[in-house]
Structures are given as C-alpha cells and as structure tokens.
Amino acid sequence: MAASVIKRHPENLANGNGHVAAASVRDDLANRLDIELAKANNGQKFPVKRYKTRTNSEWLKAFGSRLPQEGEQRMDYILVYKKKSDGQETGGLHNDDLANAAREKFMDAMEDEGFDVLKEEIGNNVYLKIHTPFWRLCKEAEREGLKMPIKDMKIDSEGEHITCNCWSSFEKKFLQTDVKDDFISGPFKTDRLDVFKDGDDANLFFRSALRSLLTYWILVNIDIARMEDEPRTFLYNEKEKDALVKQGLLYMLHKKYYSDAFPVHDEARNDPSINDEKIRLVAMYGSRANIRDPLEVANAEAQDTRRQMNDAWVKFHKYQPIWMIRDYFGEKIGLYFAWCGTFIATLWLPMLFGLAVFGYGLYFSATRRSYTKVQWTNTTDKAESIVEQYIAIVKESFDNTITPYFAIAISLWGTVFLEFWKRECASLAYEWDVNSFEMTEPDRPGYESSTLIYDPFTKEMVKFSPKIKQMLKFGVSAITLIFMVCLVFIATAAIIVYRIVLTVDYCVAMTPTECLLATAVGSSLLNALAILVLGKVYEVLAVKLTDWENHRTQTQYDDSLILKLFAFQFANSYTSLYYIAFFRGRAFQQGVFGLGPQYRDTCGDEVVTACMSMLSFQVLVLMLTKPLPKLFKDVLWPVMKWLWRTKIKRILQKCHDFTKNRISSHDPLIYRIPTFLEREFNKPKIGDFTMTEYTEKIILYGYLMLFAASLPIAPLIAQLTFLIDIRIDAKRLLWLNRRPVAFIAQDIGTWYTILNFLNIVGVVSNACLIAFTSSWGSAYELTGQLLIVIGFEHIVFGVKFVLAVLIPDVSSSVELAQRREIYITQKIMDMYSEERGENGNSPRRRKRSIPSVPTIAEEVEDIRTIIPSPESTNGQLGVNRGQNNDDSLPKSPSPELNSRIYFNRLRNESSAETRC
Numbered sequence: 001m002a003a004s005v006i007k008r009h010p011e012n013l014a015n016g017n018g019h020v021a022a023a024s025v026r027d028d029l030a031n032r033l034d035i036e037l038a039k040a041n042n043g044q045k046f047p048v049k050r051y052k053t054r055t056n057s058e059w060l061k062a063f064g065s066r067l068p069q070e071g072e073q074r075m076d077y078i079l080v081y082k083k084k085s086d087g088q089e090t091g092g093l094h095n096d097d098l099a100n101a102a103r104e105k106f107m108d109a110m111e112d113e114g115f116d117v118l119k120e121e122i123g124n125n126v127y128l129k130i131h132t133p134f135w136r137l138c139k140e141a142e143r144e145g146l147k148m149p150i151k152d153m154k155i156d157s158e159g160e161h162i163t164c165n166c167w168s169s170f171e172k173k174f175l176q177t178d179v180k181d182d183f184i185s186g187p188f189k190t191d192r193l194d195v196f197k198d199g200d201d202a203n204l205f206f207r208s209a210l211r212s213l214l215t216y217w218i219l220v221n222i223d224i225a226r227m228e229d230e231p232r233t234f235l236y237n238e239k240e241k242d243a244l245v246k247q248g249l250l251y252m253l254h255k256k257y258y259s260d261a262f263p264v265h266d267e268a269r270n271d272p273s274i275n276d277e278k279i280r281l282v283a284m285y286g287s288r289a290n291i292r293d294p295l296e297v298a299n300a301e302a303q304d305t306r307r308q309m310n311d312a313w314v315k316f317h318k319y320q321p322i323w324m325i326r327d328y329f330g331e332k333i334g335l336y337f338a339w340c341g342t343f344i345a346t347l348w349l350p351m352l353f354g355l356a357v358f359g360y361g362l363y364f365s366a367t368r369r370s371y372t373k374v375q376w377t378n379t380t381d382k383a384e385s386i387v388e389q390y391i392a393i394v395k396e397s398f399d400n401t402i403t404p405y406f407a408i409a410i411s412l413w414g415t416v417f418l419e420f421w422k423r424e425c426a427s428l429a430y431e432w433d434v435n436s437f438e439m440t441e442p443d444r445p446g447y448e449s450s451t452l453i454y455d456p457f458t459k460e461m462v463k464f465s466p467k468i469k470q471m472l473k474f475g476v477s478a479i480t481l482i483f484m485v486c487l488v489f490i491a492t493a494a495i496i497v498y499r500i501v502l503t504v505d506y507c508v509a510m511t512p513t514e515c516l517l518a519t520a521v522g523s524s525l526l527n528a529l530a531i532l533v534l535g536k537v538y539e540v541l542a543v544k545l546t547d548w549e550n551h552r553t554q555t556q557y558d559d560s561l562i563l564k565l566f567a568f569q570f571a572n573s574y575t576s577l578y579y580i581a582f583f584r585g586r587a588f589q590q591g592v593f594g595l596g597p598q599y600r601d602t603c604g605d606e607v608v609t610a611c612m613s614m615l616s617f618q619v620l621v622l623m624l625t626k627p628l629p630k631l632f633k634d635v636l637w638p639v640m641k642w643l644w645r646t647k648i649k650r651i652l653q654k655c656h657d658f659t660k661n662r663i664s665s666h667d668p669l670i671y672r673i674p675t676f677l678e679r680e681f682n683k684p685k686i687g688d689f690t691m692t693e694y695t696e697k698i699i700l701y702g703y704l705m706l707f708a709a710s711l712p713i714a715p716l717i718a719q720l721t722f723l724i725d726i727r728i729d730a731k732r733l734l735w736l737n738r739r740p741v742a743f744i745a746q747d748i749g750t751w752y753t754i755l756n757f758l759n760i761v762g763v764v765s766n767a768c769l770i771a772f773t774s775s776w777g778s779a780y781e782l783t784g785q786l787l788i789v790i791g792f793e794h795i796v797f798g799v800k801f802v803l804a805v806l807i808p809d810v811s812s813s814v815e816l817a818q819r820r821e822i823y824i825t826q827k828i829m830d831m832y833s834e835e836r837g838e839n840g841n842s843p844r845r846r847k848r849s850i851p852s853v854p855t856i857a858e859e860v861e862d863i864r865t866i867i868p869s870p871e872s873t874n875g876q877l878g879v880n881r882g883q884n885n886d887d888s889l890p891k892s893p894s895p896e897l898n899s900r901i902y903f904n905r906l907r908n909e910s911s912a913e914t915r916c
Contacts (some may be wrong), residue, residue, distance in 0.1 A: 027763040066193060070134050070202040073116060079249075080127040080681060083121065100509045102257045105224045113218055120677065127132040127677055132215045134202040138190045140214045141206070146204075147433035149183030151197040153824065155817060177312035178321040184823040185433040208305075209742030211331045212263035215368045216741050218259075219249040263478075264327075264680045268306045272735050306734050313730040316723060322428070328732060331434050335425065336690045337726060339748055340422050340697070344722050346417045351715035353409055358712040361400035365393045395613035398773050403709050404749040407766040410708035410715070410795060415800040416761035418752070419807035425747050426810040428470070430818060434746040444554045470549060471754025477545045481564060484538045485571045491530040492576050499523040500592055500599050520614070524621040527576050531622070532629060538568045554743070558691070559750040565695055566754050573699050577707060580615045581773050612773045616710045623703050623717045627725065630696065634728050638736060649790050686737040693729065697722070701755065705762035759800075767792035 083102065084096045110117060116131040146437070183197055192198040206214070225247040252258045305328060310323040320341050326334030403580075429435040499519050507515035515754045542564040551557040584601050591599035603610035673683070700721060731739075771777040771788040780788065 029782065031857065050887050051194060066139065066191075067135050068200050068202045068205075071129040072203075074208070075264050076132045076211050077128045077130040077219065077263055078677070078680070079255070079258050079263065081126050081128075081258050083126055083710045088433055099255075099257045102224070102252065106222065106252055109222045109224055110219075113222065115218075122675065127681070129677075130215060130219075132211060132218070134205070135190075136218070137206050137211060137214050138188075138193065139398065140218055141188050141210075142190050144186050144214075144217065146438075147185040148188040148209075149185050149197040149433070150195055151183070151199065153184040155182045155184060175317075175319050177315075177318050180323040182431045184821045184824055186821075191407070192763065207327050208266060209328055211325075211329065212739075213742045213744070216249075216263070222721055224248070229541070232573070245343075245597060260681070262680070262685075263739050263741060264677070265734075266305045267676055268304050268448050270304075270307060271679070273683075276629050309729070310734050313734075314727050316727070326428075326432060328742075329740065330744060332690055332743045332745040333733075333740065334432070335428065336693060336746055337729075338424060338428055339421060340722055340726050342421045343417065343697075343701075344719060346413065346420055347715055347719050347722075350410055350413045352721050353711040354406060354715045357402045357406045358402070359399060360402055361397035361712070362393065364400060365396040371746040395617060398616035398711055399612045400543060401776055403774060404770045404776060404792075406712050407709035407770060408792070410705065410764060411759070412799055412803065413794045414705055414755075414762060416807070417760050417801050418755060418759065419804060419809070421752075422809045423807070423811050427814050429746045430814050434744055435818075437744050437746045438553075438555055440551045443552055444557055447550060460537055473545075473549045476719070477549065477564065479605075480545060481567055484534070484568055488530075488534060488568075488572045488575055491534065492527070492579065495523050495526050495530065495576070496579070496601060497592055498526070499600050504598055519615065521621075524618055525625070527618070528622055528625040534572055535569060538572075539565065542568070555749060561691065561696075562750045562754070565691075566698065569695065569699055574702065574706060575864065577615060577622075578612055578652070579620060579771055580618055581707075581710070585611050590877050612769075612775065615769075615773065617706065619703055619711045619714065620717075623700065623711075623714065623721075626696070626700060626703075627721055630725070631728075634732055664715070680738060683738045686732065686740050689729075689733070689740055694748070694772050695727075697725075698751060698754060698758075702758050705758050706765045707769070708762070709774060711764045718888055763793055763800075764789075767796075841890075 081099070084100075106722060107117070110130070114133055114136040116133065118129040118131070120127045121130060186195070188196065196205070197202040249258075253261060305324075309321060309324050309328060312318065312324065322334055322338050322341070325337050426435070449710055499522075502522075503515070503519050507519065510518065542561055546557060546561040546564065549560060551560055579604075591597055592601055603614045700718055703711075704718050708714060767789045770792060771780075771785040777785055777788055803909050
C-alpha cells in the first residue's frame with residue numbers, strides 16, 4: 001500500500017513496467033484517444049477554444065487574498081481504477097495504454113481545475129483521493145447560482161407562536177431530534193463572502209454533502225475532448241455553453257477508464273464494519289489474533305456525525321432528524337424522508353378508524369354465522385374445518401355496513417395528506433434555500449446535442465436537440481410501455497385460467513382446505529410473483545429508454561422515468577384487483593375462452609358479494625408480499641452474509657492462511673482491519689435511492705387509496721411498513737451502503753402529480769366498489785347503484801375541494817419570511833456593493849436602487865453613538881489614543897463594521913414586522 005501526491009509531466013506516459021513509452025507509441029495512443037473522443041461526438045472534431053472568461057489564476061488573483069485558509073484537507077470524491085496487469089508486452093498498443101492516456105488527459109484537466117489529488121495503491125486498485133480547494137468550491141457555487149445563509153440574519157421563529165401550549169413543550173422535549181437555526185439567504189457571491197454565515201471559516205462554510213455535490217458537478221463538466229495539449233489551460237466557459245456531450249467523469253466511467261467513482265462517508269469511531277471484521281477474525285483465531293485497528297479510526301474527529309444521526313434516527317418514538325439528513329445526504333433524500341414522516345403523522349387517525357371498522361365487522365361476522373355440529377372422523381378433519389371457519393369469518397369481516405363510511409374517510413384523508421405535505425414541502429424548500437432551484441438548474445451531464453442555437457433571452461449559444469427526434473423517441477418508449485402492459489394482461493389471464501382449471505378439474509379430489517390453498521392462495525402468490533418479475537424487467541427497460549430520450553435537465557429526466565415506471569406499475573399491480581372487483585363472476589358466462597359454462601370464473605359462490613371477500617384477501621396478500629424482496633435484500637441478506645463471515649466460514653476455512661490480510665509475514669497471527677477507503681469501496685452501491693423508494697411507497701399508497709373499501713386494515717399495514725422501512729433505510733444509508741451523491745431538489749417532482757391522480761381515481765374506485773361489489777350496495781337495483789356512485793363522488797369531491805381551499809399551500813409565516821428575505825437581501829447586497837465596489841477593492845458611489853437604504857453618513861452617526869471611547873478600546877477599531885472624540889472617528893468606516901451595524905438595524909426591522 002502506497003500513497004503519494006501525483007506529479008504529472010506531459011511526456012510521462014508509462015507502460016506496464018514503469019518505463020517511458022516511445023514517442024511514436026505515445027503519438028499513436030493520442031491519435032487513438034482522439035478517434036475515440038470523436039466517435040463519442042458523432043465524428044466531429046472540435047477546434048481549440050481560447051476562452052475570454054477569467055482563468056483560474058486570474059480568479060485566484062482577484063479573490064484569493066480574501067478567502068479564508070483551509071485546515072485539514074478532506075476527501076471530497078474518490079476515483080478508482082485497476083492497476084495494469086503484469087507480464088504484458090511493451091511497446092504495443094493495448095487497451096490499458098489507451099486507458100492510461102485517457103486518465104492522463106483527465107488528470108491534467110483536474111489539475112487545471114485546481115483539484116488536489118492524492119494517489120494511494122491498495123491491493124489491485126489505485127485510489128485517487130480528490131480534495132476540492134475552498135476557492136474552487138466558491139467558484140462552482142457561484143456559477144450554479146446557489147443560495148447561502150447570511151450571517152447575523154437569523155430568523156426568529158418565536159414570533160410564529162404567540163402562546164406556548166403543553167403539546168409544543170412536550171414535542172420539543174421528548175419528540176424532536178434536531179433543531180437548527182434558519183437564516184435569511186441570498187445568492188452566493190465570492191466577492192461578498194464575508195456577508196455570509198461562516199464565511200470566515202473554510203471548513204464550516206460548505207457542508208460535506210454540498211462539497212461532494214459541487215465536486216461531482218465539476219468532474220462531470222470536465223471535457224477532455226476540448227483540451228489543449230501544450231499548454232493545458234482547460235477551463236469550462238462560463239459565457240458560452242459547450243456543444244454536444246461532455247467527455248468528463250461519466251464518459252470515463254462508461255469507457256471503463258475508471259472502474260468506480262463515489263463520495264465517501266464521514267469517518268465514525270464505532271463503525272459496524274470494523275466490529276464485524278473483528279468478530280470474524282476473533283471467531284476464526286480466538287485470542288491468538290492480534291487485531292490492529294485502522295490508523296484513521298484513532299484520529300477520527302470528536303464530532304461523529306453518523307453516530308449522532310444513527311442515535312436520533314432509529315428511534316421509533318422520536319421524529320426523524322430531517323435537518324441532519326438534509327445536511328448529510330442532500331435535499332433530495334431529505335425531502336423523501338420528510339414525505340414519509342408526513343404520511344405517518346397524518347395516517348394515525350385513519351388507521352385507528354380502520355381498526356374499529358375491522359373489529360366491528362369481525363364481531364358481527366362471528367356472531368351471525370350459525371355453526372352446525374358435525375361428527376368428525378379424525379383430528380385432521382376437525383382442524384381443517386376450524387381453519388375454514390376462521391378464514392370465512394375474517395374474509396367476511398372486511399365487508400360490513402360501516403365500510404362505506406371508512407371509504408369516505410380515506411378519500412378525504414388523501415386530500416388532507418397532500419395539503420399538509422404541500423405546506424411542509426414549501427416550508428422545507430424555503431428553509432433549505434432550494435425553492436427556486438429548478439429555475440437555475442444546470443444541464444444534465446449526460447445531455448447530448450447535435451447543434452447549437454442562439455438563445456434570445458440569455459443571448460448565448462446553447463445546446464439544442466431537435467424536438468422531432470425526441471418525439472420519435474417518446475413514441476418508441478410509448479410502444480414499449482404498451483407491449484409490457486400487454487404482457488401484464490397475458491400473465492393475468494394465464495393465472496385466471498390456471499385457477500379455474502384447477503378448481504373445476506382437480507379440486508374434486510382435494511379437501512376444501514387443499515383446494516383453497518391451491519386456488520386462492522396459490523393464484524395470489526403467482527400473481528405477486530408475476531408482478532415482481534415483470535416490474536424488475538421493465539425497470540431496466542425504462543432506465544435505458546429514458547437515457548436514450550436525452551433529456552436536458554435532471555428534473556426532466558426524473559419526471560420522464562417516473563411516468564414510465566408508474567404507468568407500468570399501475571397496470572402491473574392493480575389489473576388483477578380490478579378484474580376481481582368488477583369482472584369476476586359477471587363476465588365469461590360461457591366460460592373463459594369458450595371452454596364451457598362449467599369453466600366460469602366465480603368467486604366461490606353464485607352471489608356476486610363473495611368477490612368482495614376475495615378482493616380483500618388479494619389486496620392483503622399483495623400488501624404483505626410487496627415489501628418482502630426489499631426486506632430480503634436489505635435485512636436478511638446482510639444477516640446471512642454476516643453469519644457466513646463470522647460462523648460458517650470459520651468451519652470451512654479454519655486452516656486457511658490469510659496471507660493477504662497480514663501486516664507482517666513473520667508474524668502469522670497479526671492481522672489488520674481494512675482501511676477506511678477499502679471499507680467504503682467494498683460497500684454496495686445504493687443506486688437511485690429515491691426512485692426505488694418512491695416507487696414502492698406509491699404502489700402501497702395505491703393499494704390504500706384505490707381499494708380502501710375492501711380492506712379496513714390497509715392503513716395499519718401501510719403504517720407499519722413505513723415505520724419499519726425508514727429505520728431500515730437509515731441503517732442502509734449510514735452504515736451498509738456507499739454514500740450517495742447529495743443531489744438538490746425543491747420538491748418531490750412528478751410523484752406529487754401521481755399522488756393526486758391516485759386520490760381522484762380512488763374516489764371513483766371506492767364508489768364503484770361500494771355500489772357494485774360490497775354487500776351493502778348489492779342490495780339495490782342498478783338504478784340505485786348508479787345513484788350511490790354519483791352521490792358518493794359528488795359528496796367526496798365537494799368536500800375535497802373545500803378542504804383544498806381551506807388549507808393553504810404555503811403557511812402565512814413562510815410567505816411573510818419569503819417577502820422579508822427578498823426585501824432584506826436586496827438591501828444588504830446593494831449596500832455591500834456601494835461600500836466595497838463591484839471589484840471588491842475600493843468603495844465607489846452609485847445610484848441607490850432602494851431609497852430606504854441608509855447612507856454612509858447615517859452609518860457614521862450610528863458609529864458615533866455606539867463606538868467605545870478611545871481609552872476603553874486600547875487603540876482598536878481604528879481609534880487613535882490621545883485624540884478627542886470628534887477626531888477619533890474613522891473618516892471611512894470599515895465595510896465589516898458598517899455591515900454589522902446595518903444587520904442589527906435590519907434585524908430590529910424584521911422583528912418589528914413580525915410583531916405587527
């Protein structure tokens with residue numbers, strides 16, 4: 001294992017044995033690399049551009065002296081590639097040589113971008129540990145238009161609550177897990193760094209999640225296809241948009257020039273992976289093993305971020321630490337867990353109501369059934385009869401006279417939940433300074449264009465992809481979706497035929513319990529299996545199709561992928577349920593596919609109401625089996641691997657000599673724990689976490705909303721699933737998986753539209769279930785049933801509309817804070833520009849855009865009233881000892897002192913506005 005700072009030379013292109021390659025070979029490799037880059041850009045070669053914008057050296061010269069000094073460097077991103085295998089021929093052209101040439105070019109680009117890179121070789125892997133300097137983070141944050149909190153401008157939340165009640169005190173003392181101060185924010189400008197909170201501390205200004213995201217943005221926007229060879233002065237153009245696809249990090253990963261790239265977790269003192277490794281070694285070697293901890297564990301910081309989050313997050317009786325989640329994993333993941341928390345908080349009352357409805361139905365189902373005494377021939381027949389009776393009681397308990405009222409309650413709850421979520425989302429987006437992120441969202445790194453067009457609004461040349469070409473791609477995606485939906489219908493029909501044939505031809509030779517298990521339970525399990533398999537297949541197809549569609553921004557890409565996945569999942573998950581609810585027992589009077597009347601598909605009885613019990617059972621099976629694959633992957637599989645490494649492997653490899661994991665070959669009983677970097681690399685990737693989790697939760701939400709009338713305990717199942725799942729996800733994110741890139745989002749995107757769609761469809765679905773399928777509605781004629789549907793829909797939609805109007809989307813406190821932030825931010829920035837000047841050096845006067853901003857003379861008068869006497873200041877604050885008070889005042893007060901006085905005045909104005 002070796003670590004060294006990379007020193008690059010333009011001519012240093014080494015072969016596998018470490019010798020410098022011949023000049024002709026180097027030229028051939030360069031030509032091959034240019035050909036590869038040209039292929040990726042549709043065969044087009046690009047001229048070298050000399051940018052007119054400020055270079056890195058000019059930028060550092062202008063702002064470098066004002067920036068605070070950094071402390072200990074941290075790993076912001078990791079690049080990994082395999083070491084070249086030994087024994088290869090020299091002087092030839094191999095893929096490894098081409099990869100080395102590409103990596104060398106990429107390294108030069110990273111050097112031009114200002115990265116500090118440390119190379120470390122461990123085993124067969126080479127790790128490039130990237131540190132992004134503070135000045136480069138500032139430049140990227142300003143380019144992306146991020147908003148940062150302004151110092152001394154804390155938002156006082158006490159004014160929002162006039163009176164304190166017992167619940168708020170209890171909530172603050174026993175339920176809250178993190179309370180963080182919110183500050184008024186403004187667009188980040190490097191030349192006004194001292195205006196922002198922690199602007200004087202380079203280690204605290206950018207959160208670790210934001211550091212990794214900014215580093216990721218820089219890496220993916222590097223373009224090795226447009227670099228000069230001598231000298232290398234690559235820098236992206238801030239005025240012109242680069243044409244076509246960038247050959248940056250994503251290109252390097254696609255070509256396998258780098259095998260992996262990922263951000264790393266913050267180091268933790270009690271990392272479970274270290275403890276697991278110790279348990280494994282102790283289990284195999286007992287007290288003879290002298291285990292040495294990794295060096296970095298002993299030097300871990302006192303503030304253990306992951307351990308603090310773990311202690312607060314996994315507790316069932318406390319709120320989630322949403323601010324800590326956002327600070328560590330980014331806004332996109334933070335909003336997902338906030339959405340889960342809102343769902344859980346609002347579902348308690350419907351869950352209790354559903355349990356009451358189920359208990360009522362269970363009681364009356366048990367009392368109204370009349371049992372006849374039967375003489376059982378043996379104990380087996382007795383047990384089977386008892387099981388059948390209990391199953392019948394439970395199935396009938398779901399359909400009772402209170403079920404319609406429960407369906408109304410769930411339909412109204414859907415609107416209340418979405419309205420409360422809109423308020424919560426608006427509040428979080430404002431507090432996290434992302435409420436206008438989509439307006440300034442950068443292009444997606446994978447976006448490809450075939451030409452440039454002139455944008456009359458920005459007056460810049462921007463990427464452009466023809467709409468006709470993209471529409472054709474959308475058409476292909478739609479055809480693929482329709483084909484997969486047809487496969488769902490075919491699978492559903494096959495399961496129906498299986499169940500009918502089994503019932504007619506084979507159940508006569510079975511006991512009633514065996515027939516029930518083979519038909520009802522067996523078909524339900526087969527349906528659940530078909531849903532899972534087809535869903536996984538289409539998920540892969542949807543990702544490839546969305547990549548091919550070439551969307552400009554990440555938000556557009558996510559929205560398109562979400563629509564594809566949900567459209568298929570809607571058909572895949574709910575087709576069989578709608579068939580049972582509205583077609584089974586009514587259609588195919590001459591038998592399925594014309595096989596004969598004896599092959600009619602009924603629900604077990606001639607009465608149609610029996611289908612309601614069958615629907616309830618099917619929904620119950622699907623809601624219970626849907627989380628099982630995730631439970632196996634996230635819980636059971638890690639436990640099985642842990643057992644293998646600590647127990648079973650001890651027996652199978654007891655005598656194996658672990659030479660690869662020894663510190664010294666002379667001491668066979670001394671072993672080392674893998675380093676922090678090795679442990680992070682060996683963790684599995686988490687993939688698109690929010691996409692997977694939202695898909696699972698939305699399908700579960702659909703079961704709850706669309707078929708509420710058939711399963712009153714659906715809220716209980718959903719509540720337990722959410723409560724358990726977010727704790728499992730907490731463990732996964734913190735300890736078991738790699739750290740995801742902390743992407744920014746201002747809301748949950750198209751998922752909100754889908755939730756609203758499910759709410760609307762759920763009203764119609766439950767109205768039809770009550771009128772045509774339930775025992776309560778089946779007592780009426782067709783005219784009465786239609787009146788039930790119309791009355792149910794009109795009443796529910798009317799109340800939903802009233803609730804949506806009465807519950808505002810944004811709370812009054814957030815609206816006031818947004819107006820106050822715009823007003824104060826304009827005043828602060830305007831005043832700062834006047835005092836420091838646009839170049840940040842000398843003050844200059846210009847016309848004020850806001851008349852209410854105090855003049856410099858007014859600020860001097862404020863200084864006269866609050867500045868200490870010369871004797872008490874010991875010559876500080878620009879006051880000379882021995883002078884009188886009038887002459888001791890500085891002729892031109894420092895901008896920092898003026899800003900501090902001005903901030904105090906603005907805070908007083910804000911407090912006065914809040915009180916009013």
